[in-house]
Amino acid sequence: MSELDTTPPLMRVQGLSCAYGAKTVVRDISFDLWPGEVLAIVGESGSGKTTLLNTVAARHMPSAGHVYFDLRDHGLQEIYAMSEAQRRMLARTDWGFVHQHAAEGLRMNVSAGANVSERLMALGQRHYGQLRAQAIDWLERVEINPNRIDDRPDTFSGGMRQRLQIARNLITQPRLVFMDEPTSGLDVSVQAKLLDMMRTLTRQMNLAAIIVTHDLAVARLLAQRMMVMQNGQAVETGLTDQVLDDPQHPYTQLLVSSVLQP
């Protein structure tokens, strides 16, 4: 058997279902995610895509199925079998989560510098000068002017807040980042810049990502693979270009044809 066959995926989802009360919102989803791979989960509102993301990111208990993540020394582990402490540690180091509304993923009442350095401090870094230098480095990488380091995010534009959120998450070099509609609500030109930056970063850092979006352009630009969801189920999965250029499922065809042509 070749090396390729024995390398585990970074994340494995098997038969995942999620419910809110009596209502099942995600039905029997399975997929593998490989290191450095970006997967887009596409659907309209009500499709269950955000619930799926939250469940896979250990933020919402599934009603059935399993989620496995490859811990660096221990191989594939079921995340819901871990202790709360382990899950939270994972969320702070090896994972990132970028929220749709930056205010949910940032501390709005402390400076950008504190926001970016927090994870490093939580991991035990105690040299203020070095923390500050790393924060400046990361602000530059996400194209925020470093002299904004002492400013609070509530003085930032929407696009800047998203970039700050990304910096805050990526500073610990996570292997997997979850993103929930990272560009919605932003102006089109701002979106474009942000997507470009995200594409560069994911490539540079060999970052795996699961991105939830209703915007096919986001999937096209960032993701190698995409999954189309409708009413809680995955109706079509495949390489992004193939799915978008040659959609097989009627719902996918509808989505693709609905995109406004210039």
Next chain:
Amino acid sequence: MSQNNPIESGPARDPHINFAYLDERTKRMIRRAILKAVAIPGYQVPFGSREMPLPYGWGTGGIQVTASIIGSTDVLKVIDQGSDDTVNAVNIRRFFQRTTGVEVTTDTTLASIIQTRHRIPETPLREGQVLVYQVPVPEPMQHLEPREQETRQLHALQEYGLMHVNLFEDLSHYGHISSTYDYPVLVNGRYIMSPSPIPKFDNPKMHLNPALQLFGAGREKRIYAVPPYTTVESLGFDDHPFEIQRWESACELCGSKESFLDEVLMDDQGKKMFVCSDSDYCSKRQVAP
């Protein structure tokens, strides 16, 4: 040579009140909480705080701790802001005189139990002594996260990022850490604890102290402890380490340059002078410098 300072005034023991006011069951309950606290240094143990004849916020936690450990052979000292003679210290001392009849003193070296608000005595403590601190807000993260449900989790998971973010902010904005009292400490390398509103000047005294340090918060209903010879480190950064306050002047009464000094306004032109906050320490130095 230390001066013997027996306090002659004060009420007589009231025979109608149980020794130390609390009923024996309550004392046992509090002692169990204290034992648990000593077993887990720096961890806040919830306890069934009782309504006392002094208001919540005025030292009922410290009083309940003292009342649960005090015995007829103990010698009690009570200070507030370092002094035996502030009205609050007097009031609490009188309470114990009335309910226990134990010997009371102003002399730090003679006391077996010292109940204090906002200071640690300048005179070093020794094994066998107990220092009981009055604590208003036991949760060091309360001003950052008011929900106890949340902070409980953070302590359990040792997630103290919030505390360091706060210090980072201070450095960014002021160039200094802005906490000057109630400066958070890491106890026994595990729990972050509020030392009570003692000035940061006093923090180093908690580290490896031979005495038992007990902390009582009556209103918030928590007890915690630092057993003798436990490490207590004030939070800081490697390149901005914790520093204590220093004065330029010495105490006008005894000449000490080592103790915490109170500022006393002398007139309305801004003239001031500095005197020791610790009244026992200062008066001893005046007699035998």
Next chain:
Amino acid sequence: MYVAVKGGEAAILNSYELLAQQRRGDPEVPELTVAQIRQQLRLSVDRVMTEGSVYDPDLAALAIKQSAGDLVEAIFLLRAYRATLPRLGYSQPLDTGRMQIARRISAAFKDLPGGQVLGPTYDYTQRLLDFSLLATGQSAPVARKGEVNHEATPRVVDLLNHESLLEGQVPEAGDPDPFDLTRQPVRFPANRSARLQNLARADEGFLLAMAYSTQRGYSESHPFVGEIRFGTVELCVVPEELGFEISVGDLPVTECQMINQFQGSLTQPPQFTRGYGLAFGHSERKAMAMSLVDRALRADELGEAVVSPAQMQEFVMSHSDSLESSGFVQHLKLPHYVDFQSELELVRKMRQSHVLLGVDQTKDDQAKHDQAKDDHVAK
């Protein structure tokens, strides 16, 4: 020559004397008796007993006399006294269904078994000062004889239960003892019995404000007074030595059942939900406020979004006790000069470095300005 301040003890003793004088007031005026307070400041006595958590009108009246009418202080006195009392046992639950009704109203129904009994109430008086009360010696109003209500007065909640329109109040599995927060500290999230106990002892003003906030759109529920009843109930105990129930007396209480709407779920058909309030004596405002806040605090349990302070357990329960709030607010009067000294020193230090920075900044700006001027000239 500065001499360290001494004489704290003498000051305290003097303050006791001054306080005694202030409490007594003009010695020419007849001294207030505890009996007078108990009878004629009855509603103050009721409040002090309710929040003091002890049913003893004489002690409450004494506390009011001792505190010169400061009810929060009187409540404190009663609570501190209560803390010293030994526990003899527990009574049976009060059966308010068997109350001797003095007053009973329902806003939810026009008429109902037992009727609407207006009873003694300020509700329909005009709030005009009655100057005739300035004089004393008027003949006391005579209690009317013989109008004992024999009609059964079932509780409205029991009536609604016939159609299962109102959620049942089923005890928790295993019927555990109620939580006693005077014995153990509350941990959040708290169960309903701990919440109700906290609310029963809560400061009336705080509770009223929280209740008011639920009506002004800060919560989901629309309340109706199902029933308010005021009257006397029997207190029964089952002494170990006897093994059967005996009555040890009766006491007046005010009970309020508040009815709120609930959206049903797929598994449950819609039902009205409830809020409950109970207080000693005639305390309608307190019982009503308590019932509204009780309902608001059930938001989590009933799957409602928690958006307003009145729905937040930790917020309401941590700030409802007047001993805690009054104690901590007033503790600011205690000396804090050691901590203030530390702050003074830091602020002075920061201001010094601020001035220096300012000087450097100005130099910097000046240098830049000069450079720019030179550049300009050079061109």
